[in-house]
Amino acid sequence: MYTQIGIIAAVMVLAYVAAKAAKASVEASMLAAAVAGGLAGAFVNTPPAAELARHLVEGAFTYLDVILVFSTATIFMAIVSESGGINYVVRGTIKSFYNLRLIALLLLMIIILIPGALTGAGSVSLLVVGAPVAMALSYLGIPARKVAAILFIVAGLSAAAPPVNIWAMILSAGTAIPYVGFELPLGIPVLVLGTFTVLFLGWKKEGTGDKESALEDMPKTPAGMNWWRVLLPFLVFFGMVAAYRLWPFSTPILGLPLQFVIAGLVAWLVSPTKINILTLSRNTIQRLLPLLATMIVVGMLQQIMTTTGIRGLISFAVISTPLILLFFSLAVIIPVSEGVLTYGGAAIIGIPLVWFLDSIGLHATVAIAGLSLLWPLGDGLPPTALIGRLSVMVSEYKGTYWTFLRSTWVPWVVITIVGILMVVFSAKLDFLVKWSM
Amino acid sequence: MKKERNIRIVLIVVMALVLIQAGIQLFQHRHYQIPLVAGPGVTKVTNLSDYCEGLKGTQADTLVFFMEGKEPGGKLLIIANTHSNEPAALLTALIFLENAVVEKGTLIIIPQFNHSGSRHTRPGDGYPLYFEIPTSWGSKQFRMGNRDASPLDQWPDPDVYIHYPDRQLLSFLDIRNTNRTWPGRANGALMEKVTFAAMEIMRNEGVDLAVDIHGAETMFPVTNCIVAPEKSMRIATMTSLTLQAREGFDNHVEPSPKGFRGLSHREIGDYSETLPFLLEAPLPFLDQPTGPKTTALLLDGKDPFLLKLSQKKKLFVPYDENGWPMDNRVGQHCSAVLELLQQYSRKNPERAIQVLQVPRYAEVIEKGVGYYYHDPAQTEKKNVYFN
Numbered sequence: 001m002y003t004q005i006g007i008i009a010a011v012m013v014l015a016y017v018a019a020k021a022a023k024a025s026v027e028a029s030m031l032a033a034a035v036a037g038g039l040a041g042a043f044v045n046t047p048p049a050a051e052l053a054r055h056l057v058e059g060a061f062t063y064l065d066v067i068l069v070f071s072t073a074t075i076f077m078a079i080v081s082e083s084g085g086i087n088y089v090v091r092g093t094i095k096s097f098y099n100l101r102l103i104a105l106l107l108l109m110i111i112i113l114i115p116g117a118l119t120g121a122g123s124v125s126l127l128v129v130g131a132p133v134a135m136a137l138s139y140l141g142i143p144a145r146k147v148a149a150i151l152f153i154v155a156g157l158s159a160a161a162p163p164v165n166i167w168a169m170i171l172s173a174g175t176a177i178p179y180v181g182f183e184l185p186l187g188i189p190v191l192v193l194g195t196f197t198v199l200f201l202g203w204k205k206e207g208t209g210d211k212e213s214a215l216e217d218m219p220k221t222p223a224g225m226n227w228w229r230v231l232l233p234f235l236v237f238f239g240m241v242a243a244y245r246l247w248p249f250s251t252p253i254l255g256l257p258l259q260f261v262i263a264g265l266v267a268w269l270v271s272p273t274k275i276n277i278l279t280l281s282r283n284t285i286q287r288l289l290p291l292l293a294t295m296i297v298v299g300m301l302q303q304i305m306t307t308t309g310i311r312g313l314i315s316f317a318v319i320s321t322p323l324i325l326l327f328f329s330l331a332v333i334i335p336v337s338e339g340v341l342t343y344g345g346a347a348i349i350g351i352p353l354v355w356f357l358d359s360i361g362l363h364a365t366v367a368i369a370g371l372s373l374l375w376p377l378g379d380g381l382p383p384t385a386l387i388g389r390l391s392v393m394v395s396e397y398k399g400t401y402w403t404f405l406r407s408t409w410v411p412w413v414v415i416t417i418v419g420i421l422m423v424v425f426s427a428k429l430d431f432l433v434k435w436s437m
Numbered sequence: 438m439k440k441e442r443n444i445r446i447v448l449i450v451v452m453a454l455v456l457i458q459a460g461i462q463l464f465q466h467r468h469y470q471i472p473l474v475a476g477p478g479v480t481k482v483t484n485l486s487d488y489c490e491g492l493k494g495t496q497a498d499t500l501v502f503f504m505e506g507k508e509p510g511g512k513l514l515i516i517a518n519t520h521s522n523e524p525a526a527l528l529t530a531l532i533f534l535e536n537a538v539v540e541k542g543t544l545i546i547i548p549q550f551n552h553s554g555s556r557h558t559r560p561g562d563g564y565p566l567y568f569e570i571p572t573s574w575g576s577k578q579f580r581m582g583n584r585d586a587s588p589l590d591q592w593p594d595p596d597v598y599i600h601y602p603d604r605q606l607l608s609f610l611d612i613r614n615t616n617r618t619w620p621g622r623a624n625g626a627l628m629e630k631v632t633f634a635a636m637e638i639m640r641n642e643g644v645d646l647a648v649d650i651h652g653a654e655t656m657f658p659v660t661n662c663i664v665a666p667e668k669s670m671r672i673a674t675m676t677s678l679t680l681q682a683r684e685g686f687d688n689h690v691e692p693s694p695k696g697f698r699g700l701s702h703r704e705i706g707d708y709s710e711t712l713p714f715l716l717e718a719p720l721p722f723l724d725q726p727t728g729p730k731t732t733a734l735l736l737d738g739k740d741p742f743l744l745k746l747s748q749k750k751k752l753f754v755p756y757d758e759n760g761w762p763m764d765n766r767v768g769q770h771c772s773a774v775l776e777l778l779q780q781y782s783r784k785n786p787e788r789a790i791q792v793l794q795v796p797r798y799a800e801v802i803e804k805g806v807g808y809y810y811h812d813p814a815q816t817e818k819k820n821v822y823f824n
Binding site: 001002005041045046047051053054055056057058059060061062064065118119120163164166169170172175177178179180241244245248249253254255256257258299302303304306307308309311312313315316318319320347348349351352355356358359 | 454455456458459460462463558560561562563565566588592593594595596597599601602604605606607608609612622625626656657658694696697698724725726727728729730731741742745746749751753
């Protein structure tokens with residue numbers, strides 16, 4: 001079995017390398033790997049050849065919901081941006097807080113944390129508030145590379161923040177541990193690490209600009225734009241999110257995609273400038289296409305890796321690792337699993353891992369909280385690199401992806417250390433869970 | 438330029454062919470009907486929608502079989518395929534449905550509780566679409582379903598699922614999981630209606646015991662067990678001890694946690710007079726560290742990775758090169774249900790439930806699960822139901 005799975009994995013790697021050598025895109029190369037892995041597996045009936053097409057198509061639908069959220073949220077923000085709303089917000093922030101750097105940075109951090117904390121998706125944070133925050137940070141004299149780094153780390157932390165943490169929810173559901181008592185074990189490290197990140201990367205002002213020249217350089221806002229026009233679409237969106245939280249049994253379930261569509265329509269209606277919504281939507285989707293393609297192909301890869309046994313072999317290797325080595329290797333295993341499988345990593349590696357940690361006397365809730373800090377880091381790693389790519393996109397950073405990623409290394413290491421220590425000392429930190437209840 | 442165009446055309450044609458082939462297979466799976474043979478004990482067949490109007494005409498509606506005894510007594514509800522990727526539940530329910538003769542009391546069986554989930558696949562997890570059980574008259578084919586209801590039947594999901602009525606926050610996916618939506622509500626999401634309808638059966642029919650049958654990973658601590666709340670604990674414990682002593686297999690008792698909402702073993706007890714029990718048998722197919730997800734793994738439960746992990750003491754059940762065959766799992770469930778009945782009847786003779794012709798653990802292993810299924814082609818049409 002080991003040899004069989006090893007050969008199929010090698011075929012997938014070779015197909016990926018060959019496709020890249022032929023100058024195919026990352027997405028096309030991953031597709032080549034998935035198809036090659038499926039064909040290699042079909043030789044030994046894993047999967048049966050007659051079912052290969054079905055596995056590829058079924059896998060392609062794994063992240064359909066995420067794709068819909070990305071598409072609708074990005075169109076919503078594109079409308080807000082086109083209406084001049086983003087420029088208006090940034091101008092206002094710079095005007096009020098330019099000389100109060102600490103407050104400005106903390107305020108911008110909180111703005112990024114809120115949407116992700118409410119929805120469990122750092123991508124929503126970036127799609128909804130990423131662009132205006134990026135612009136505000138750049139006018140505070142932070143270079144685009146560091147802006148992208150701040151957005152990436154804080155958006156990742158927003159996904160880990162309570163009340164909604166999807167990794168913790170998947171792990172709780174899979175390990176029969178109630179999703180309760182996470183407020184402090186997640187909330188405290190998220191706020192501390194977020195503050196550290198914005199101060200470490202953003203405290204130093206680079207460049208010689210001052211408030212007046214920043215305001216002079218900034219794009220002008222269209223006539224008629226005011227705070228109500230900017231805020232109304234966001235109030236509608238967060239109003240819908242909050243309504244379900246407050247009155248869950250009488251509020252219809254709209255789902256995030258429809259909520260973004262409604263908020264987008266409101267933004268379009270209150271825009272002081274005329275917007276061709278169809279052209280804007282078409283252009284936005286074109287811009288998003290590589291990201292959407294990645295999500296589709298990752299689903300296919302995940303399905304082929306499962307049906308051929310590669311996924312099981314990876315999970316087996318993790319569970320078999322000796323304890324001390326396992327603690328150290330969490331720094332790599334957890335982010336890489338997220339980079340390859342996104343939330344699938346929590347199910348494949350996280351669930352058996354938590355059962356194992358629980359069985360040796362560690363506190364499962366705190367351990368899950370600790371692991372939850374590590375997973376978002378993987379959203380900057382290929383092949384998916386969802387949050388990383390979105391951070392680069394909304395901050396309009398023009399350098400290479402790796403240059404951006406390198407600039408995140410200090411917060412990355414600090415978060416990793418905190419996350420692993422929370423797992424190792426989870427039994428001693430159980431008071432955080434008790435205080436949360 | 439022309440070469441590039443030709444490549445594009447070829448790719449589009451290939452993609453169309455892949456989509457068509459996959460589409461046909463997925464369509465056939467969603468519409469595949471499993472013939473259910475109603476045995477000599479069946480006296481009435483209704484629909485779940487008879488207990489909740491909102492289920493009428495939806496894929497969540499499902500068949501409910503009543504087996505009323507010659508003498509009055511207590512009532513038992515068997516719920517199978519709450520999670521349609523745990524098929525030992527359905528196979529156990531069908532053994533009761535096709536063979537049981539009820540002497541005293543009433544047996545109520547819902548073989549495909551999450552009917553929508555049974556017609557859904559699990560994207561990303563590479564499940565087979567079907568599995569087959571060998572019988573003396575050929576193979577009986579079953580759909581392999583998913584843990585959650587199909588988004589074709591219940592969509593969209595909220596960003597977070599808020600459990601009714603306790604307001605506990607649960608993963609957004611769990612709003613389609615019929616073991617997180619208990620006790621349900623008549624005007625809620627479709628799967629809340631499913632559990633509400635089952636609660637109505639229990640409340641209206643005066644059901645004494647409800648058994649929800651499942652399968653769980655070998656790496657999951659809550660496996661090979663009976664999960665019971667405080668009010669069911671005594672009967673569960675007696676059942677567990679008796680099974681261990683008389684039939685030689687472990688089926689320990691796990692207490693139902695009070696703080697984890699939406700589960701059958703918690704909410705049924707809290708919102709009705711019924712005593713709930715949840716049965717778990719090991720299901721290696723669901724474990725993450727396994728080889729390819731094949732029908733062989735599903736049926737025999739043999740896996741080299743799990744064997745290695747067992748040697749490293751990382752599993753919660755005994756595991757050797759024989760795996761965990763389906764016959765063992767189904768046999769275990771049959772014995773556990775029969776023993777629960779026996780223990781309950783002994784304590785409550787005026788509400789006794791007596792069921793005959795259902796095999797126990799050793800017998801199922803000896804003859805195989807398929808031995809107990811009847812050929813639908815040779816059965817009177819009025820006794821064959823499709824679900």
